Amino acid sequence: MANTKEIQDRIKSINDTLKITNAMYMISSSKLKKAKKMLADTEPYFFTLQSEMSRILRHLPDMEDIYFKSNEDKPMEERKVGYIVITADKGLAGSYNHNVLKLAEEHLLSYPNHELFVLGELGRHYFEQRGIEIEKQFHYTVQNPTLNRARNIAEEIIEMYQEEKLDEVYIIYTTMVNAVQEETQILQLLPLKKTDFNMKLPIDIPHEELALRPSAEAVMDRIVPDYVVGFVYGALVESYSCEQNARMMAMEAASKSAKDMLHELDILYNRARQAAITQEITEVIAGAKSQKRKRKK
Structure with missing residues (x-):
C-alpha cells in the first residue's frame, strides 16, 4: 500500500487536472x-x-x-x-x-x-x-x-x-x-x-x-x-x-473519471492513515510493555 504522502500527491495532481477539464x-x-x-x-x-x-x-x-x-x-x-x-x-x-x-x-x-x-x-x-x-x-x-x-x-x-x-x-x-x-x-x-x-x-x-x-x-x-x-x-x-x-x-467524461479516482484515493488515503495510526499505537504499547519489564527486573 502506498504511503499517505504519495496518495496526497496523486490527489493534488488529479484535482489540478479536474480544474482544467x-x-x-x-x-x-x-x-x-x-x-x-x-x-x-x-x-x-x-x-x-x-x-x-x-x-x-x-x-x-x-x-x-x-x-x-x-x-x-x-x-x-x-x-x-x-x-x-x-x-x-x-x-x-x-x-x-x-x-x-x-x-x-x-x-x-x-x-x-x-x-x-x-x-x-x-x-x-x-x-x-x-x-x-x-x-x-x-x-x-x-x-x-x-x-x-x-x-x-x-x-x-x-x-x-x-x-x-x-x-x-x-x-x-x-x-x-x-x-x-x-x-x-x-x-x-x-x-x-x-x-x-x-x-x-x-x-x-x-x-x-x-x-x-x-x-x-x-x-x-x-x-x-x-x-x-x-x-x-x-x-x-x-x-x-x-x-x-x-x-x-x-x-465531461474526463471530469467524471477524475471524481471517481478521487473517491477511490480518499478511501485509500483513509485506510493508509488508519494503518499508520494503528502501527503507531502498536509501537507505543510495545514500548510501554518493554519499559515495564525492565523496571520489574
Missing part, C-alpha cells in the same frame, strides 16, 4: 452557443438563395449550366476530384478528428487523380506525416469561422472548377444529429445536382411568371457562387459546433 468544458459550452447563433443568423439568406435556384430550375428544367454539368460520360479514373477536409486545430475532442480523417482517406483511395484541400492543423499534420500531398492549405484557424474565410475558400475552388482543373468537388465535415450524436459525412459541392433542388408544389398552384435578365444562365452563374459560399460557411460553423460539443462530452 471543468474549465475546458465551460469554454467549449460558451463557444458552442456562439457558433449556433452565428449559423442561425445567416441561414435565412442562404435558404432563400436555394429557394430561388429551385424556382429557376422549376421553370427551366432543361437549362444547361457549367455548375450543373454531368460527368457520367467520363471514366472514374480520369476525373479530377477535389476534397475539402475540415478538421480541428487541436485534439481532446474524442473521436471527432479520427472520424473525419478516416473517411477522407477512404475516399482518397477511390480517386487516384485527386486534389486535397485541408482546414485545421491536425488534418494538415496527419496528411503530411503520411506523405499525402496537399494541394492547398488554407491557413485559417477553424476556431473562428467567418463568411469572409468561407468566401475565399469557395472562390478558389470555383475558379479551379471553371478552369476545368477539377471535375468534381466534395466536402468532408461533421454534422450534429442531436445533442449527443454527431455524424461525419461527405457531400458533393460541385457540380450541383438538379434533383437536389426539386421542390414539389401542390397541383392546384399555378407556376408564376419569371423574368430572368440578361439570361437564366447569367442569373444562375451569379447565384450559385453565393450558394457555394453559404454551403462552405455552414460546413465550417457546423464542424466547429461539433468539435466544441465533442470536447464538452470528452471533458
Whole structure:
C-alpha cells in the first residue's frame, strides 16, 4: 500500500487536472452557443438563395449550366476530384478528428487523380506525416469561422472548377444529429445536382411568371457562387459546433473519471492513515510493555 504522502500527491495532481477539464468544458459550452447563433443568423439568406435556384430550375428544367454539368460520360479514373477536409486545430475532442480523417482517406483511395484541400492543423499534420500531398492549405484557424474565410475558400475552388482543373468537388465535415450524436459525412459541392433542388408544389398552384435578365444562365452563374459560399460557411460553423460539443462530452467524461479516482484515493488515503495510526499505537504499547519489564527486573 502506498504511503499517505504519495496518495496526497496523486490527489493534488488529479484535482489540478479536474480544474482544467471543468474549465475546458465551460469554454467549449460558451463557444458552442456562439457558433449556433452565428449559423442561425445567416441561414435565412442562404435558404432563400436555394429557394430561388429551385424556382429557376422549376421553370427551366432543361437549362444547361457549367455548375450543373454531368460527368457520367467520363471514366472514374480520369476525373479530377477535389476534397475539402475540415478538421480541428487541436485534439481532446474524442473521436471527432479520427472520424473525419478516416473517411477522407477512404475516399482518397477511390480517386487516384485527386486534389486535397485541408482546414485545421491536425488534418494538415496527419496528411503530411503520411506523405499525402496537399494541394492547398488554407491557413485559417477553424476556431473562428467567418463568411469572409468561407468566401475565399469557395472562390478558389470555383475558379479551379471553371478552369476545368477539377471535375468534381466534395466536402468532408461533421454534422450534429442531436445533442449527443454527431455524424461525419461527405457531400458533393460541385457540380450541383438538379434533383437536389426539386421542390414539389401542390397541383392546384399555378407556376408564376419569371423574368430572368440578361439570361437564366447569367442569373444562375451569379447565384450559385453565393450558394457555394453559404454551403462552405455552414460546413465550417457546423464542424466547429461539433468539435466544441465533442470536447464538452470528452471533458465531461474526463471530469467524471477524475471524481471517481478521487473517491477511490480518499478511501485509500483513509485506510493508509488508519494503518499508520494503528502501527503507531502498536509501537507505543510495545514500548510501554518493554519499559515495564525492565523496571520489574
